[in-house]
Amino acid sequence: MVLKAFFPTCCASVDSGLLVGRWVPEQSAAVVLAVVHFPFIPIQVKELLAQVQQASQLGMAVLGTWCHCQQELEESLGHFLEGLGTIFSHDPWLQLCREKGTRCWSCKAIYHQVSSSPDTPSEDQVMLIFYDQRKVLLSWLHPPMTVPNCQAGDVTASARGLAAIFDTVSRSKMLFHSDRFDESPVRLSHWQSEGVEASILVELAKWASGPVCLLVASMLSIISAAVSALCVLPRLWNLWPLSFIRSKLSACEQLRHRLEQLSLVFSTQKAQSPTQLMRKANMLVSVLVDVALGLLLLSWLYSNDRIGQLANALIPGADRVAEELQHLLQWLMGAPAGLKMNRALDQVLGRFFLYHIHLWISYIHLMSPFIEHILWHVGLSACLGLTIALSILSDIIALLTFHIYCFYVYGARLYCLKIYGLSSLWRLFRGKKWNVLRQRVDSCSYDLDQLFIGTLLFTILIFLLPTTALYYLVFTLLRLLVVTVQGLIHLLMDFINSLPLYSLGLRLCRPYRLAAGVKFRVLEQEAGRPLRLLMQINPLPYSLVLCTYRLPSYGCHPKHSWSSLCCKLFLGELIYPWRQRGDKQD
Amino acid sequence: DECSCRHFAESSPDLYVRPCGDLIACVWLSFQNSMVLSSAIFITLLGLLGYLHFVKIDQETLLIIDSLGIQMTSSYASGKESTTFIEMDKVKDVIINEAIYMQKVIYYLCILLKDPMEPHEVSQVVPVFQSAKPRLDCLIEVYRSCQEILAHQKATPSP
Numbered sequence: 001m002v003l004k005a006f007f008p009t010c011c012a013s014v015d016s017g018l019l020v021g022r023w024v025p026e027q028s029a030a031v032v033l034a035v036v037h038f039p040f041i042p043i044q045v046k047e048l049l050a051q052v053q054q055a056s057q058l059g060m061a062v063l064g065t066w067c068h069c070q071q072e073l074e075e076s077l078g079h080f081l082e083g084l085g086t087i088f089s090h091d092p093w094l095q096l097c098r099e100k101g102t103r104c105w106s107c108k109a110i111y112h113q114v115s116s117s118p119d120t121p122s123e124d125q126v127m128l129i130f131y132d133q134r135k136v137l138l139s140w141l142h143p144p145m146t147v148p149n150c151q152a153g154d155v156t157a158s159a160r161g162l163a164a165i166f167d168t169v170s171r172s173k174m175l176f177h178s179d180r181f182d183e184s185p186v187r188l189s190h191w192q193s194e195g196v197e198a199s200i201l202v203e204l205a206k207w208a209s210g211p212v213c214l215l216v217a218s219m220l221s222i223i224s225a226a227v228s229a230l231c232v233l234p235r236l237w238n239l240w241p242l243s244f245i246r247s248k249l250s251a252c253e254q255l256r257h258r259l260e261q262l263s264l265v266f267s268t269q270k271a272q273s274p275t276q277l278m279r280k281a282n283m284l285v286s287v288l289v290d291v292a293l294g295l296l297l298l299s300w301l302y303s304n305d306r307i308g309q310l311a312n313a314l315i316p317g318a319d320r321v322a323e324e325l326q327h328l329l330q331w332l333m334g335a336p337a338g339l340k341m342n343r344a345l346d347q348v349l350g351r352f353f354l355y356h357i358h359l360w361i362s363y364i365h366l367m368s369p370f371i372e373h374i375l376w377h378v379g380l381s382a383c384l385g386l387t388i389a390l391s392i393l394s395d396i397i398a399l400l401t402f403h404i405y406c407f408y409v410y411g412a413r414l415y416c417l418k419i420y421g422l423s424s425l426w427r428l429f430r431g432k433k434w435n436v437l438r439q440r441v442d443s444c445s446y447d448l449d450q451l452f453i454g455t456l457l458f459t460i461l462i463f464l465l466p467t468t469a470l471y472y473l474v475f476t477l478l479r480l481l482v483v484t485v486q487g488l489i490h491l492l493m494d495f496i497n498s499l500p501l502y503s504l505g506l507r508l509c510r511p512y513r514l515a516a517g518v519k520f521r522v523l524e525q526e527a528g529r530p531l532r533l534l535m536q537i538n539p540l541p542y543s544l545v546l547c548t549y550r551l552p553s554y555g556c557h558p559k560h561s562w563s564s565l566c567c568k569l570f571l572g573e574l575i576y577p578w579r580q581r582g583d584k585q586d
Numbered sequence: 587d588e589c590s591c592r593h594f595a596e597s598s599p600d601l602y603v604r605p606c607g608d609l610i611a612c613v614w615l616s617f618q619n620s621m622v623l624s625s626a627i628f629i630t631l632l633g634l635l636g637y638l639h640f641v642k643i644d645q646e647t648l649l650i651i652d653s654l655g656i657q658m659t660s661s662y663a664s665g666k667e668s669t670t671f672i673e674m675d676k677v678k679d680v681i682i683n684e685a686i687y688m689q690k691v692i693y694y695l696c697i698l699l700k701d702p703m704e705p706h707e708v709s710q711v712v713p714v715f716q717s718a719k720p721r722l723d724c725l726i727e728v729y730r731s732c733q734e735i736l737a738h739q740k741a742t743p744s745p
Binding site for chain 1: 593649651652653654657659668669670671673675702739742
């Protein structure tokens, strides 16, 4: 196998010295991590390597020599470098050489032990692969190929292939702590050799994160305790309405979801793996962006007295809707679309629904003086986030179209009763019966008067079917319209909830952090010189970023398929478009 | 006994500009309203840019490096490049496959992948040069070079 030497690009122009790193025998790859400069004491170099080996659980060694000089290898330097090979014995021993100011590289790998005649060392072809040490150190490979029990202190990294290279660099952080300007006995060159880089803000944030997390976590626990206490008191005497309302109002669900997310972000446990860290970061950024958008909305709403305008437009709007419904009912009570309705049933149903609308209008007019104040105070909750504002909007729509929901329920129940009655009487018409015990249709002999009444009822029901069916159809369509609007709002909320903004931002600004793999570029090749490649990080495509780092939403997706939905509509069963957590049977 | 890498590049046929120009001319003639016209032109431009960035592949490259792996790059008309790298551990073989498509037989080069745990089973087939679709003579050349390198790779197995 060709010997691959991974060489950091930052060390390409440093002075001569020793190559220090890790040898991966399975792939015949030598990963160079740093260059040790002259003068050095071999004992101290070995001590440093032993320390790093203990910290990183990887086999560190001196891999060879690095020579950066004016022209081709000088005689004395050449002998000196070969002498070093005997002090730090490593098999194979690399000799990398570069002429100053040119791009002429030469490298040799000398095997001492693995050859037929132990006197003559055999040489092998070397392939140079340059890598950017800082980027490889900071990047996470997807999918992670290492077995995730590295923190348990396993000696062997079970990473395969190129993931081993990433693993080596990321675990050797201790080697990068000292740089060229330190007073330590061993002078190293690596990506931090111009000085250890750090940011004051990052350090301050790390130092402050501990106490801040504790504070916010305690505040959140107080808030959630208060919320649950609020609900305990009424539970003593009025269990059903409050929990029912809480489960139906999407604003409460959204609030609960956000509280959970915040408590996860500010929990005092440290993140165990990069995935958890990303999830926490995504949640935090999502909450912050949500609150920022909410505040924007708030400032827009409360400027120019828009709340007042909205409140003033609300009552006439509700009136308009009720008027349209009345017109619709008048139309149904006449001859809708040329169909001939049963006059009596038509009038009964029409008057019943008209009375309901009348009640609804008076209720709205009763509320009208308070609408502006209510809207003003409810609009303040937009400061908690845009998703909260959207969920409140969805709830307001649900409340304002409550009468449509009621009409739908009445129409559906009537229609359902009719369908069941018809099906059972149809069986009677044919002389059969539904056997509840055996869950099947059995033949049955009826008395004459049973047959007579049954047939009479069957005829009545079947002639009244078109009227009921028409009312049912109209109100179902209206209800479906409202459900569609609410569904769109919920879709938007879900989108905002689950978008991993931090990961997307990271992919945009620091693409090397999220790596899907590597890519190679062949650098200019000269005859007789070794092959040189540049290894770059292949960033994760945006679609994979979205898939991998999507935040879990509290899943209010419709559970029905289209065919079961149509079936339910046909039979007149009530449809609940989404089930919240803690299903409530109506 | 030189370590080697081979590099193959295939180009796709050019974009047809005339139909787009005809479309824009039709749109201009049929719409007198400037708002509709400008929005239609804007949408067409956006669609064109999207097509150039996501669909139209200008050049496809195959780079095979001894003992490292095989890399496939597609460069789009807008300059975007998408790269896939397959490590040598996972490569079982490179073959030319035949397929019967409607009334003709087409040849395409593909890479057979294997799971390192099960070296005798083919886990995946990855076709190469899907957009350029070179003819059999080009494919045979590429195939021969790849087989040289793979043979060299198999001759010196990993320790």
